[in-house]
Amino acid sequence: MAKKQKPTLATVWLDGCSGCHMSFLDIDEALITLAEKATLVYSPLVDNKEFPRMVDVTLIEGAVSTDEDVAKLRKVRSHTKTLVALGDCAVTGNVPSMRNPFTIAEVTDRAYIENATHNQQFPHLTLPKLLPWVKPIHAWVDVDVFIPGCPPTAKTILYVLTELVEGRVPDLSDKSRFG
Amino acid sequence: MAKKIVIDPVTRIEGHARITIHMNDKNEVDDAQFHVTQFRGFEKLSEGRPFREMPSLMARICGICPVSHLVASAKACDELLAVRIPPTAARLREVVNLGQLVQSHALSFFHLSSPDLLLGMDSDPARRNIIGVLEEYPDLARAGIRLRQFGQQIIERLAGKRIHPAWIVPGGVSAPLSREALQQIQSEIPEMIEMTQKVLEWFRPTLGNFRDEIRTFASEPTMWMGLVTPQNTLAHYDGMLKLVAADGTVVNPAIPPASYQSFIGEAVEPYSFLKTPYYLPMGYPEGVYRVGPLARLNIVDSCGTPLADAEHARFKELPLEERHSSFHYHYTRLIEILYGIERISELLNDPEITSTHVFANAQANSYEGVGISEAPRGTLLHHYRIDDNGLIIWANLIIATGNNNLAMNRGVTQVAKAYVKGKDVKEGMLNRVEAVIRTFDPCLSCSTHAVGQMPMQVEIYDAGGDMVRELRR
Numbered sequence: 001m002a003k004k005q006k007p008t009l010a011t012v013w014l015d016g017c018s019g020c021h022m023s024f025l026d027i028d029e030a031l032i033t034l035a036e037k038a039t040l041v042y043s044p045l046v047d048n049k050e051f052p053r054m055v056d057v058t059l060i061e062g063a064v065s066t067d068e069d070v071a072k073l074r075k076v077r078s079h080t081k082t083l084v085a086l087g088d089c090a091v092t093g094n095v096p097s098m099r100n101p102f103t104i105a106e107v108t109d110r111a112y113i114e115n116a117t118h119n120q121q122f123p124h125l126t127l128p129k130l131l132p133w134v135k136p137i138h139a140w141v142d143v144d145v146f147i148p149g150c151p152p153t154a155k156t157i158l159y160v161l162t163e164l165v166e167g168r169v170p171d172l173s174d175k176s177r178f179g
Numbered sequence: 180m181a182k183k184i185v186i187d188p189v190t191r192i193e194g195h196a197r198i199t200i201h202m203n204d205k206n207e208v209d210d211a212q213f214h215v216t217q218f219r220g221f222e223k224l225s226e227g228r229p230f231r232e233m234p235s236l237m238a239r240i241c242g243i244c245p246v247s248h249l250v251a252s253a254k255a256c257d258e259l260l261a262v263r264i265p266p267t268a269a270r271l272r273e274v275v276n277l278g279q280l281v282q283s284h285a286l287s288f289f290h291l292s293s294p295d296l297l298l299g300m301d302s303d304p305a306r307r308n309i310i311g312v313l314e315e316y317p318d319l320a321r322a323g324i325r326l327r328q329f330g331q332q333i334i335e336r337l338a339g340k341r342i343h344p345a346w347i348v349p350g351g352v353s354a355p356l357s358r359e360a361l362q363q364i365q366s367e368i369p370e371m372i373e374m375t376q377k378v379l380e381w382f383r384p385t386l387g388n389f390r391d392e393i394r395t396f397a398s399e400p401t402m403w404m405g406l407v408t409p410q411n412t413l414a415h416y417d418g419m420l421k422l423v424a425a426d427g428t429v430v431n432p433a434i435p436p437a438s439y440q441s442f443i444g445e446a447v448e449p450y451s452f453l454k455t456p457y458y459l460p461m462g463y464p465e466g467v468y469r470v471g472p473l474a475r476l477n478i479v480d481s482c483g484t485p486l487a488d489a490e491h492a493r494f495k496e497l498p499l500e501e502r503h504s505s506f507h508y509h510y511t512r513l514i515e516i517l518y519g520i521e522r523i524s525e526l527l528n529d530p531e532i533t534s535t536h537v538f539a540n541a542q543a544n545s546y547e548g549v550g551i552s553e554a555p556r557g558t559l560l561h562h563y564r565i566d567d568n569g570l571i572i573w574a575n576l577i578i579a580t581g582n583n584n585l586a587m588n589r590g591v592t593q594v595a596k597a598y599v600k601g602k603d604v605k606e607g608m609l610n611r612v613e614a615v616i617r618t619f620d621p622c623l624s625c626s627t628h629a630v631g632q633m634p635m636q637v638e639i640y641d642a643g644g645d646m647v648r649e650l651r652r
Contacts, residue, residue, distance in 0.1 A: 015217065019242020019342045026331075026341060068216070095239045098224040107220035115222055115575045116454060117444035118463045125450040126199065127216055151242065151342050 007056040007165045010042040011086075012076055014069045015096045015134065016062030018044075020087035023151035024059070027158045034158070038165040051079055057164045059086040059157075063096040064135050066128035077141040082164055084145040086157070088178055090137050091146050097134040104130050145170065148178045198612065199450070200595045208599050211592040213584070213616075215453035222574045230259055230543065230565050231349055237561065238343045240578070243286075246279040246334060247554035247579070248561070249347040250416065255561040256349030258548030259569075260541040267534040268351030270526050273416035275337050275347070276552065277519040277526075280415060281371075282330025283555035284472070284512040284519075287620040289323020292509055295614055296385065300392070319381065322374045326516060329371050333523070336360040351538040358533055368524045372486065375517045379490060382513060389506060395597045396615045397505035397590025400425035402458060402468035404582065405475040406553050412483030413475055413518055415553040422458060422468065423478045427499065430458070436549040439560065443577065455584040456577050467589075470557025470582040471619065472511035477502055482514070484521035490514045505590055508618040543569045554579040556620055580621045590615045 013021060021044065027034070041052050058080040064070055077083055088094035099107050108130070113120045137143055147160055156175050163170035203209040221240060228236060237252040238245035250272055257264055294307045297316055313320040331341050337356060338344030346353050386393070402425060406418035419433035422442075434442045444459035444466070458466030468474075481488045491514055494502070501507070526532065549562045557579035564573040594615045598608035 015219065017239050017242040017245075019239070019245065022242045022342055065217075065219070095224075095236065096219055099220040102220075102223055102226075107223040108218070110223040111218075111220065111454070112447045115445060116447045117459065118446035118457070119448065121447055121449055123447060123449050123452055126214060127450070127452060130218060150239070 007038045008041045008052065008054075009038045009161070009165070010040070010051070010055045010058040010076070010080070011044065012042075012058060012060045012072065013044055014060060014062035014073065014090070014137070015065035016087065016089045017095075018061070020059075020061040020089075020149075020151040020157075023149075023154050024086075024157050026154040030154075030158050034161060034165075038161070051076060053079060055080050057082045057084065057161070059084045059161075060090050060137055061086045063089040063093045064131070064137055064140055065096055066130055068128040070131070070140055073137055073140055082144045083137075083141065084147060084160065084164070085137050085143045086147050087152055088148055088150040091148050092178070093134050093136045094150065097136075100133050104132055145172075147172065148176050150179050152176060198591055200591075200599060202599075206600075208592065208596045211588065211595050212448070212450050213588045213591055214451045216451075218452040222576055225563075225571050225574045228571050230256055230563060230569050230571055233561075233563065233571065234347055234349065235343070235345050237576075240576075242342055244279060244283055244554055244556070245343050246275055246338075246347070247552065247559050249344070250276050251550045251552045251554075251559045251561040253347045253349055254417070254550030254552060255548040255563050256550070257539075258550065259543045259545050259563065259565060260350055260539065261544035262350060262539040262541045264351045264539050265534070265536045267355070267529075267531050268537040268539075269416070270529060270532060271337060271352050271356055271537065272347055274523055274526050275334055276416050277523050278330045278333030278337070280330070280555050281516050281519045281523075282327045282334070283620075284516050285323050285326035285330065287555075287617075288509060288512050288516075289320065289327070291620070292614075292617055293319065293323065295610070295617075296382075296389075296509070300610055300614060319378065322378055325374065326371060329367055329520075333364055336363060348538070350541060353538065355535045355537050356533050361527060361533060364523070365527055368520060371520045372517070375513065375520060376486065379513055379517070382510065383493070386510070392611075392614070393501060393504045393506045395594055395611075396618055397586055397593060398500075398503055399589055399593065400500070400503045401586055402430060402466075403474035403477050404458075404468045404470050404558055405478055406551065406558065407479055408483065410483070411478075411480040413479055413515075413522075417552065420551060420558065421478055425503065427477075436551050436560075439549065439551075439562075443560075445577070445581075451584070453578075453581055453584050456582050457585065464585055467585045468582065469505070469586045470579060471508060471555075472515045473502075473505065473508045474557065475553065476511040476514060482518045484518050484525065487514055487518035487521055490517060505586070505615065505618045508620065512620075556580055557582050580619070583619050583621070587616060587619055587621070590619075 041055060058076055064073060085091045089096055108122050112122055147156060149156065159175060160170045199212045201209045225236060233256055234249045234252040237248040240248050290309045293312050294309065297312055298307050309320060335341050337360065338346035403423045405421060406414040407421045408414045408418050421433060422431040424430050442459055443456050446455045446457060446463045448455060457463045458468055476491060476494060482491050494510060494514060543565060547564050551558065551560045559579045560577040562575040563571055566572050591612055594611050598611055
């Protein structure tokens with residue numbers, strides 16, 4: 001199939017706000033051009049299947065906050081050739097990691113005990129386990145490309161993707177900023 | 180034999196979500212639970228931050244509706260300053276808030292729900308997406324894309340950045356509206372109004388095709404809550420928080436923001452990170468209410484702009500029991516798009532709209548502030564306390580989607596009861612469970628649905644906890 005010869009692309013979302021995915025959508029009509037060069041095989045933006053056996057480029061938005069995030073990240077890393085940390089949360093831990101100075105109990109007590117009026121308790125049934133430290137993704141797996149920004153601009157995301165699917169290493173020195 | 184069905188993941192609704200359906204011994208649906216599986220702790224992690232950081236920090240709660248959090252947060256901070264912000268700043272905040280309302284509603288209706296409405300709930304899942312709509316109904320799909328763009332561009336033109344702009348600040352906004360941006364927006368308004376009216380002309384007669392959905396989609400009566408003006412018209416930026424009973428009688432005409440905690444309680448369920456607000460005087464779960472466009476249009480006498488008023492009058496002709504169906508979130512979303520455009524036009528026609536006096540310079544003068552606004556999905560509340568140095572010592576947030584948590588749970592149960600019979604779980608059930616959640620437009624489903632269908636996995640467990648069946652698509 002001709003489709004299989006195109007490079008494959010995936011996007012994954014861990015602990016973030018979806019703003020990076022929204023910024024990706026803001027490339028607007030360039031999505032169509034991009035679709036001619038690469039196939040989006042796994043993403044919250046398209047149909048869900050099992051993460052494919054091997055993907056050429058995977059973008060990850062968000063920090064790592066729970067045991068489920070870790071499991072997902074490790075799986076994605078082992079099935080991805082070029083892994084991209086998309087946005088400040090993936091690159092530095094950013095806003096989600098602002099809970100790190102507090103213990104899990106302090107953070108959850110505020111939400112579920114102090115700021116609740118009925119059934120005060122820590123929700124735990126069938127839910128992921130919160131990790132004591134929120135970390136950026138490179139704390140858990142090797143990362144090949146970092147794109148800072150909260151969110152990175154649509155233009156920057158498009159530039160990185162275009163370079164990667166055409167087999168070049170993107171030079172982000174004058175195209176990115178934190179925040 | 181009791182068993183449970185797990186749908187995982189449903190979508191990313193302010194995080195990640197799954198559904199569990201519990202069956203009783205007779206193999207009938209007993210209950211359904213809607214689990215939100217992401218927790219971030221903004222109420223605690225903001226502790227120790229200077230209050231002026233709060234709007235920008237809180238915007239990071241959501242990349243789809245950051246403007247809502249900017250507005251509610253800045254209003255809470257205005258209370259800390261204890262100043263009245265310049266009238267032009269308030270109008271500009273309202274314009275940008277409505278710009279987001281238009282883009283968010285357009286995304287929800289066209290990108291997300293129109294595939295079901297136009298192509299059918301049981302149509303080919305591979306084509307049941309916005310691309311499929313573009314091919315078969317190009318005019319409607321283009322109208323949706325154009326309306327979303329109109330809203331997004333308003334945010335960009337006023338605030339400088341589409342996602343997480345730093346323009347809304349405690350005390351007002353950081354820059355006035357330029358003449359150029361004003362003229363650009365004004366020049367597009369007639370086209371946007373015409374487009375929205377055409378969509379309404381098309382949509383209204385199609386309602387007859389969805390009798391079953393209207394009957395079963397979270398149609399159980401609840402109370403309604405939302406902000407209104409003193410004239411009882413729509414108020415998204417600022418107003419009185421009104422609560423209305425299922426039969427239309429007013430329960431509380433104006434919940435005072437400063438003492439909302441005497442009226443709105445928050446319940447915790449062990450299976451979800453999303454809390455469930457309820458009307459405290461009635462207790463839990465009797466105090467269930469809904470928010471969002473359907474709630475807003477059910478509690479106002481009129482919208483407040485001429486064309487939207489005419490459409491609202493048609494909506495009000497529907498029988499009361501039908502106006503309780505969450506399916507009508509779709510219709511009311513379209514009416515609010517029309518209102519939003521008309522109201523933006525009104526606000527921009529104010530002779531003072533390009534005034535450069537858009538910021539009230541003050542230090543913190545109060546230890547506590549509450550900010551309430553209407554996000555596209557419903558009432559949003561930020562509440563902060565600071566110390567003598569202006570550092571946050573405590574925060575409480577009531578998120579729009581959370582207000583609908585209990586009603587969404589009940590809606591899922593209602594649809595599951597209608598479409599799940601014994602062990603036989605049909606594909607159509609998956610799409611309808613998905614569709615009932617989609618009517619509420621819980622925050623992050625937009626992104627999930629932009630191009631494709633909701634990923635869904637159903638696992639059926641027997642009483643011993645062994646998986647007996649798995650469905651996936």
